[in-house]
Amino acid sequence: MAPGAADAANGPSLPLGDDPAALLDAAAWALAALVATLEEASTRPLDEVLRTDRARTAVLEAAGLVRRTGDTLTPHPSLVHADGPTAHSAAQARLSSLRQAVTAAERHPDGAAGGTWADQDDAVLLSQGRASAMTGRALAGRVVPALPGLADRLAREGSRILDVGTGVAALALALARGFPHTEVVGIDVMERVLGLAAAELANAEPDVAGRVSLRHLDVADLAERDAYDLTWLPAPFLSEGALTAAVPRLADALRPGGWIVVGTNPAVADPLRRAVAGWNAVRGGGNSLDTDRMMETLTAAGAREVRAFPTVPGGPVLVAARWSATG
Structure with missing residues (x-):
């Protein structure tokens, strides 16, 4: 049995509701918002980044990654990194995961799902590799x-x-x-x-x-x-x-x-x-x-x-x- 299969059979770990596909689609966009925010925070203060793109920050709020109290925005610890290079590496790691997920959703012309590293395009290899600098x-x-x-x-x-x-x-x-x-x-x-x-x-x-x-x-x-x-x-x-x-x-x-x-x-x-x-x-x-x-x-x-x-x-x-x- 594949790892996690028995646990998954006992019930999902996400509150999927009546339209699970829509929730998972929104989760992908929330990950995109996280990646973009981390990448910008590698060169600018995180508080400034969160206030600049209000619509994107609203996605992070809805995902529970930012808490708003009046005019104060409090980021989840996963958004806070010690320095710019660390924030960049964290963004690259998540971006690689997102790109690999897209590859996993596609099929090759021969009908096989591309999964090995040789199947990944250069952008995935660069993102994954650059993340390892951390x-x-x-x-x-x-x-x-x-x-x-x-x-x-x-x-x-x-x-x-x-x-x-x-x-x-x-x-x-x-x-x-x-x-x-x-x-x-x-x-x-x-x-x-x-x-x-x-x-x-x-x-x-x-x-x-x-x-x-x-x-x-x-x-x-x-x-x-x-x-x-x-x-x-x-x-x-x-x-x-x-x-x-x-x-x-x-x-x-x-x-x-x-x-x-x-x-x-x-x-x-x-x-x-x-x-x-x-x-x-x-x-x-x-x-x-x-x-x-x-x-x-x-x-x-x-x-x-x-x-x-x-x-x-x-x-x-x-x-x-x-x-x-x-x-």
């Missing part, structure tokens, strides 16, 4: 300083980071900015996305982009040993079999005492969100392992230390592991 900043600013020995390693000349599934290299660039003495190697199985990544590097700061290299490589074919101080692995994008096979190779590629950080999805109680996550996993060739199961996978692969770092409420959980404490 994760790169979280890695550099929050996770690395909390992992014993790692910040010191990455402050040395010759330190190296592996970015698995680099996409358009947004996360790789964020890590290169965060660690100015580190080389970042980005690998991906899609030649087309690496072309987009090369264009992104060309538009980045030369001293940063010069420390990012790209390789057309499947993680299943990774053969390096003792080569990296930190590896990033976005687990939901790999099939469960590919993920299980990749972990030992990535462990071998770490230098003694190095860390792997794995992006995971938290367990979700809401049946609709869980069912959507299951559908996405099946369509995109990924997996529906949650944080706890990923931690179990790393432990079963021999990791000696495993730690979890939540990002934002309901957002990805970053799981860090290492196989040895020396080096």
